[in-house]
Amino acid sequence: MTAPVELSGTYQGAELDDIIRTFTASRPGATPAQLSFAITTSPIWRDSIKIAEAKRAQHAAPVFMYQLAYPSPTLVPGTDLPVGSPHASDINLKFANTDYILNKDQSRERLATARHMSDLWAGFAHTSRPTAAGVPRWPAYTPIDRGTMWLDARCRIVNDPARNERLFWENQACAWRPTSQVTRPC
Known part of the structure; x- marks a missing residue:
């Protein structure tokens, strides 16, 4: 049995219930802490998709999307629950900075992820x-297949990762925008 997900912010009532239901279905087995991190950082992924699609529409250069899939064993402060791969946990990995002082996780998987x-x-x-x-x-990246590099000790390409979450946010955006502001079909 898992504890309920607690979120602060502007979501309440049925809207919050819909968000939790969507993310729980998308991430079976996720702990409440992992769901909370996923929900609160999902606008970053949503905005990354918007930026990628806008950049691609310029036809100036290819766009490449990634998600850090390495599941950090770092614990949520005050708990024994791992956080997974929250926003910004990739920064030191990009520069192969695997300093023990910075991060106690010196596993082969983390070092391989940093090397990749x-x-x-x-x-x-x-x-x-x-x-x-x-x-x-x-x-x-294209809006058709949404090919995204899943960065981990064993990298792979995932098409349209978190599709149901993306569609949820797109539908939410359409529900709240006046028709005059919708630039593409919802």
Whole structure:
């Protein structure tokens, strides 16, 4: 049995119930803490999608999307629950900064994830395409397949990750925007 998810913010009542129901269905087995982190940071992913689609619409350069999939064993403060991969937990990994002082997790998986991330970023800086040895070819993002690199010790491409969550937020945005502000079909 899991404890209820507690969220602060502007969501209440039926709207909050819909959010929790959507994320619980999307993430079976997630702890309440993991659901809380996912819900409170999901606007960052939603906005990343908007930025990627706007950038792609410029037809100037390919766009590449990723999500950190490495499940950090770092604990939620004051609990024995792991946080998973919350927002900003990828920053030091991008630079292969695996300093023990910064993060006590020195597992082979975390070190491999850091190597993949830093190699992909270096490949992108060198060739304008994120490439690295031992990592699948990273396709450019399109609104059709929404190919996203799942960064972990074993990287993989996931098409339209968190699809139900994305659709939930898109439907919410349409429900709250006046028709005159809707620039694409909802």
